[in-house]
Amino acid sequence: MVLLDPTTIIDILLIGLSGTLICLAVHFIPVGGAPAAMAQATGIGTGTVELAAGSGLVGLITSSYMYAYEPSADVYLVMAAGAMGAAIMLASTMLAGGLIYAYGVAVPFASAQVKKDPITGERQDIYVSKGTQGQGIPTICFVSGVVGAALGGAGGGLIYFVLMGYYTPLITTHAAAVAGVFTMGVFYVNSVIPSYGVGGTIEGVHDPKFKRVVPKDVFTSAIVSMLCGIIAIMIAGGMT
Amino acid sequence: MVLDLTMSMAVLALLGALATIAGCLEDLESDVGSQSNPNSQVQLAPQMGFLHRIFNKAISGEPISNGMSAVTGGVVTTVLLNAKFYPLTAIVIGAFIAAVIYGIFATTSYAGRVASQTRFKQPLYMDIMRYTTPSIIAHNFIVCFCLVSIAYIQYAVLGYPFTIPFLALIWGISVGAIGSSVGDVHYGGEREFQNREFGCGLNTALSGRIVRRAESGLRNSIDNVWFCAKFGGPATGIGLGLTVFFSSWPTTIWGYTWKAMIVGVIILAVMTIMNRLVEINVKNAYGPYKEDKEEKEAVSVAHTH
Numbered sequence: 034m035v036l037l038d039p040t041t042i043i044d045i046l047l048i049g050l051s052g053t054l055i056c057l058a059v060h061f062i063p064v065g066g067a068p069a070a071m072a073q074a075t076g077i078g079t080g081t082v083e084l085a086a087g088s089g090l091v092g093l094i095t096s097s098y099m100y101a102y103e104p105s106a107d108v109y110l111v112m113a114a115g116a117m118g119a120a121i122m123l124a125s126t127m128l129a130g131g132l133i134y135a136y137g138v139a140v141p142f143a144s145a146q147v148k149k150d151p152i153t154g155e156r157q158d159i160y161v162s163k164g165t166q167g168q169g170i171p172t173i174c175f176v177s178g179v180v181g182a183a184l185g186g187a188g189g190g191l192i193y194f195v196l197m198g199y200y201t202p203l204i205t206t207h208a209a210a211v212a213g214v215f216t217m218g219v220f221y222v223n224s225v226i227p228s229y230g231v232g233g234t235i236e237g238v239h240d241p242k243f244k245r246v247v248p249k250d251v252f253t254s255a256i257v258s259m260l261c262g263i264i265a266i267m268i269a270g271g272m273t
Numbered sequence: 274m275v276l277d278l279t280m281s282m283a284v285l286a287l288l289g290a291l292a293t294i295a296g297c298l299e300d301l302e303s304d305v306g307s308q309s310n311p312n313s314q315v316q317l318a319p320q321m322g323f324l325h326r327i328f329n330k331a332i333s334g335e336p337i338s339n340g341m342s343a344v345t346g347g348v349v350t351t352v353l354l355n356a357k358f359y360p361l362t363a364i365v366i367g368a369f370i371a372a373v374i375y376g377i378f379a380t381t382s383y384a385g386r387v388a389s390q391t392r393f394k395q396p397l398y399m400d401i402m403r404y405t406t407p408s409i410i411a412h413n414f415i416v417c418f419c420l421v422s423i424a425y426i427q428y429a430v431l432g433y434p435f436t437i438p439f440l441a442l443i444w445g446i447s448v449g450a451i452g453s454s455v456g457d458v459h460y461g462g463e464r465e466f467q468n469r470e471f472g473c474g475l476n477t478a479l480s481g482r483i484v485r486r487a488e489s490g491l492r493n494s495i496d497n498v499w500f501c502a503k504f505g506g507p508a509t510g511i512g513l514g515l516t517v518f519f520s521s522w523p524t525t526i527w528g529y530t531w532k533a534m535i536v537g538v539i540i541l542a543v544m545t546i547m548n549r550l551v552e553i554n555v556k557n558a559y560g561p562y563k564e565d566k567e568e569k570e571a572v573s574v575a576h577t578h
Contacts, residue, residue, distance in 0.1 A: 070310035070453075072462035072474045078310055079453040083336045087450025090443045094433070095520050101434040103529035110531065117537035118520040122447065124544040125519065129455045129512030131548050135555040137504050138462035139472045142552045143560075153549070159561035164476030169555075175548045179541055209434035217443075 045262035047195045048219070052258020053251055054188030055223040059085045060230075060247055061181025062123065063174035063237045068166065072138045075145055075167030075236050076174060077130055084123070085185055085224035086217075092119030092186025093216055096193055097209060112190040119186025120179050127170050127178055134169040142169030146240045152176060167236070177237030185220075192216045196265060203269055211268075219261050226254050276430070281525045284430060288423055289518035292444075295419035296513030297506040299339060299448045300456025302412030304464075304505065305405060305498040306330035306379055308338070309453045311461025314483050316386065319395035321481035326398055328405045328494040329386045332378045335457075336449030339416065343445030346371035346417040347424055347438035354437075360425060368417035375417075376410040405494050420444045423517070451512045459505025464497055472559040 062084055065076025077084060095118030096111050103110070134140055143160035144150065145167030150157055152172045161167050170178075196212035204211065227235075230246035237243070276284065302308075305328065307315050312331045319325070332338040350367030354360065380402060387397040424440035427433040433440060465483045466475050487496045519540050523533035 067310040070461040077454045078458045083450045087447045113534045121519045122516045125515035129508045133458045137459040140474045141556040141560040159563045162474035165474035168474040
């Protein structure tokens with residue numbers, strides 16, 4: 034049985050770990066959903082899946098390029114490349130989004146979940162506009178989002194690294210395509226799981242929801258991601 | 274590194290410029306067709322008794338619909354390249370076919386959504402469909418052209434390991450994610466609700482009460498895109514342009530090393546500081562909305578003594 038080979042088991046566990054990392058990462062990203070798009074809630078005005086997958090896939094492009102052109106690149110460097118790409122994508126998005134909140138809609142950035150910003154120490158509650166759940170992207174949300182995107186990008190880089198190591202001996206020329214598509218699939222699976230946990234919106238690491246839902250979501254993700262890992266290894270059965 | 278440094282920087286600058294145009298036009302396309310989160314208000318308005326003349330598309334979430342469009346363009350381009358077409362011709366034809374398919378989705382989506390609102394008496398305006406759909410197709414054509422061009426350059430010139438359709442799909446998803454996060458706020462938070470007081474968030478009680486009168490006559494989606502082109506679109510372009518440029522710039526200059534990663538961290542720190550400066554600036558300009566209770570008590574105590 035190919036699945037019982039120790040190297041294969043390690044690969045499956047690594048894919049499980051990467052998926053869990055992506056799932057954890059999504060909780061760090063300040064997702065405001067539809068209310069944030071109307072400046073009714075704190076965070077970025079779109080859904081978890083859009084943001085996590087969008088940033089993670091940019092990380093996949095940077096990590097795959099690193100893997101292709103640096104033969105001596107170890108797993109940590111490939112993961113760092115993924116983390117950098119994803120974090121820069123999300124930081125650019127939040128910066129441009131912040132400009133719209135500040136100068137297009139004209140709302141001060143405020144979190145509705147904490148009284149004071151843990152990083153800047155600035156009061157938040159007095160800046161929450163009437164009838165809203167906070168608005169914009171305060172510093173704590175920005176930093177939390179950057180950390181989350183970096184974790185997600187690193188997870189994506191790790192899956193890509195593991196799968197390339199597994200597929201390259203079997204299908205030399207098309208290994209990148211299969212590994213890339215599979216990594217994308219794992220991204221989507223692990224972006225959807227937190228959506229149920231957080232109920233569509235979360236402000237980031239300081240949100241009380243974070244502590245409440247992370248253990249359950251991470252446990253679910255670990256199981257689902259390992260299942261993805263088993264499938265990734267099983268589809269290689271026909272590659273000769 | 275495949276190219277020398279000067280050429281690499283030139284290619285990177287071209288990619289950044291293409292991404293900026295793609296980001297800008299993607300957001301404007303989502304405004305003229307009314308897609309993503311702000312469209313929930315366009316959908317809600319007739320249920321609250323506010324009939325309107327705004328296009329109501331929302332094929333799906335923006336990343337998915339743009340990813341679909343870009344991957345269609347990428348596939349057609351790849352087929353034409355294999356048939357020995359010139360790259361530019363192949364990309365133009367690929368983008369055109371993708372945009373027309375996108376236009377078909379837009380019309381069926383508009384007709385379907387309005388048909389489902391019959392009980393709220395929302396009419397399906399044929400003139401709106403006739404005038405707006407070509408605009409949606411035109412915007413999407415430019416987005417597709419830029420994204421497939423980026424994918425082609427990355428695949429053929431820079432030698433990325435992924436194929437043109439896959440790269441186009443990833444950039445389509447990314448441009449949708451950025452457009453949905455950045456430019457849509459300008460459409461949903463400001464343009465749809467210009468009836469609220471400027472300088473505060475949108476009160477939940479206003480949900481569905483979108484502005485229906487334009488600067489002249491009744492407002493339609495062409496009026497909305499005119500407004501959003503002033504700020505929402507360009508800001509989205511800056512978002513995607515920065516992403517494409519800065520995700521590759523450190524490795525282009527410093528190679529595939531840890532030094533490049535450290536430079537990436539410095540870029541992130543600079544962006545965080547810029548966001549903080551914007552936060553300070555806007556907090557001084559608007560708000561606070563509520564008086565600080567502790568301060569108020571302290572003042573009243575001081576007065577009684």
